Amino acid sequence: xxxxxxxxxxxxxxxxxxxxxxxxxxxxxxxxxxxxxxxxxxxxxxxxxxxxxxxxxxxxxxxxxxxxxxxxxxxxxxxxxxxxxxxxxxxxxxxxxxxxxxxxxxxxxxxxxxxxxxxxxxxxxxxxxxxxxxxxxxxxxxxxxxxxxxxxxxxxxxxxxxxxxxxxxxxxxxxxxxxxxxxxxxxxxxxxxxxxxxxxxxxxxxxxxxxxxxxxxxxxxxxxxxxxxxxxxxxxxxxxxxxxxxxxxxxxxxxxxxxxxxxxxxxxxxxxxxxxxxxxxxxxxxxxxxxxxxxxxxxxxxxxxxxxxxxxxxxxxxxxxxxxxxxxxxxxxxxxxxxxxxxxxxxxxxxxxxxxxxxxxxxxxxxxxxxxxx
Numbered sequence: 001x002x003x004x005x006x007x008x009x010x011x012x013x014x015x016x017x018x019x020x021x022x023x024x025x026x027x028x029x030x031x032x033x034x035x036x037x038x039x040x041x042x043x044x045x046x047x048x049x050x051x052x053x054x055x056x057x058x059x060x061x062x063x064x065x066x067x068x069x070x071x072x073x074x075x076x077x078x079x080x081x082x083x084x085x086x087x088x089x090x091x092x093x094x095x096x097x098x099x100x101x102x103x104x105x106x107x108x109x110x111x112x113x114x115x116x117x118x119x120x121x122x123x124x125x126x127x128x129x130x131x132x133x134x135x136x137x138x139x140x141x142x143x144x145x146x147x148x149x150x151x152x153x154x155x156x157x158x159x160x161x162x163x164x165x166x167x168x169x170x171x172x173x174x175x176x177x178x179x180x181x182x183x184x185x186x187x188x189x190x191x192x193x194x195x196x197x198x199x200x201x202x203x204x205x206x207x208x209x210x211x212x213x214x215x216x217x218x219x220x221x222x223x224x225x226x227x228x229x230x231x232x233x234x235x236x237x238x239x240x241x242x243x244x245x246x247x248x249x250x251x252x253x254x255x256x257x258x259x260x261x262x263x264x265x266x267x268x269x270x271x272x273x274x275x276x277x278x279x280x281x282x283x284x285x286x287x288x289x290x291x292x293x294x295x296x297x298x299x300x301x302x303x304x305x306x307x308x309x310x311x312x313x314x315x316x317x318x319x320x321x322x323x324x325x326x327x328x329x330x331x332x333x334x335x336x337x338x339x340x341x342x343x344x345x346x347x348x349x350x351x352x353x354x355x356x357x358x359x360x361x362x363x364x365x366x367x368x369x370x371x372x373x374x
Contacts, residue, residue, distance in 0.1 A: 003178040008143045008168065009034040011179055012076075012102060015150040017042055018184045022071040023049035025062035029081045030114040031170040032104035036076060048187075056081040060088030067097035068207045070195030071188070072154050076102035078170075079120050080111055083128070089163055090129030093224075094209030096194075098157035100150075101135075102166045104173035107332025115332025116170030118254060121309035124165050125282045132221050134228050136164040136235065137283040141258040143177040149280070151182060160231055161194075167282065169305065171255045171334070228284075237280040238289060242268060246275030248347060249293050251314055252303035253279045256335065260303045263340035274344065282310070287317055294318040299347050301325045303340055305333070308359045315358070323350070326358040330366075 006014070013035045016024075024043060026036045036052065043050035049066075053059035059075050066073040077085060082103045092099055105120045107113040125137050136156050140146040146168060153164040191197040196205050211217040241261060243249070252260040257278035264276045277293065279286050294300075299322055302311045311326050318324055327343035329335045350356075 003180055005176055005178050006143070006181075007034060007174065007176045008146055008172045009104065009174070010038045011143050011147050011181070012150050012166065012168075013038040013042070014181060015147045016074055016100070016154070017046065017048075018182050019151045019154050020072045020185050020187045021048065021074055021154075022187060022189070023066045023073045024075065025051045025053050025059040025066070025073070026075050026077065027053050027056045027059050027081060029056075029078045031106055031116070031173045032076050032078045032102065034173070035102065035104070056084035057088070060085035063099050064088050064092050064095070064097070067092055067099040068095070068196045070098070070192040070198070072100075072158075074100040074102065076104065078104045078106045079108050079117070082120065083123070086123075086129040089135070090131050090133060091209045092163050093129070093133035093135070094131060095207050096161040097207065098161050099163050100153045100157055100166065101163060103168065105167065105169045107330075113332045114170060116172075116255060116305065116334060117330075117332050118169055118256060118305040118309070119307075119330070120167065121282065121304070121306060124167055125285075125313075133224060134162075134231075134283055136160070136162055136231060137167050137281065138164065138237075139167045139253045139280060139282050140172060141254050141278060143172065143175065144179045145280075146172055147179050147181060156235065160227060162227075162231075167254070169255050170332075232284040235281060236284050236286050236288070238286040239278045239280060240275065240289070241278070242275035243277065243293065244275075245273050246293070247273040247298050248275075248301070248344070249297045249299075250274065250276045250301045250303060250340070250344070251279070251290070251310070252276065253282060253310065256303045256305050259335060259337055260340050262337040263344060266337070266341055267344050272344070272348065285313060290314065290317045294321045297322050298352065299323045299325065299350075301327065301340075301343055301347050302358070303335065303343070304328045305335070306330060308362070311358060320354040323347075323352050323354055323356055324358045325350070325356075326362045328362065
């Protein structure tokens, strides 16, 4: 199949169409607007449902309604818009309906800016809405990977009747790369047996997240947690680079992980035994592989485009078996490979202190970097 040069947002949109997207509801916000704009033209051409809602609140509740049919539905937004969608996402989780949410992250907090960021990690990975639920979270590091994970997102949403989030950043949404798009699949308009509109005439279908009886709610939550254990067992995905003999390990996802790979390769050329762990599923997280690495590594460097949100997860898993270092940029700033290379050198040359305050050491350096305004 021929490669096509295409922007990340448009690649995700076109892939969603090709894997059977039936309905899309959204609202424009940079840096994901091209995704919505692309679908506004393509979906009517294909006879599928596209609605630009009056707001993110309207969009996510339209997705909720469409998801109750069991047919493939999606929305997309960027950080402040995703915040507005959190209640609806929690409702969908509590109703056990499948849907895909694309978050093209921008700098924050507040309205922030339109620059690429990873500041939504905690919100998305650890549940931004109320209640006890999980999302499956997929984090691509290239446009091709975004294409591949878009198809996977719909499959996983249907398999587990869950909301799946494709967590990108402004770089991946806006950059153009050559990709191989999937072939068109037939659109499935047959509602599954649990869904509204199914052929199951013997049973009245009522889908709701309201559960007034506390014991019944607890039973339901246990059911959800049991399903999540199944997801953790079967759906962990990651990529490892040079980990077989690595004495030091860099951990980074998405764009930060991609940039860190350049620094890891440069360190390897200098004879440093260092590897990279790039989680693809942020939820479920690759806990087992990180556990194994923690038993033999001399040190870890976590690299993120935020203030160390994944750092907390890595710290809890490594659990003082090895020193942990951190390098991050915030507010839409992106780390350069030479910055990460410097952080690698500092890790190797530092005292092996498993109790070091990785975030505190980094923040002190950040105050020097940004000046007295901090």
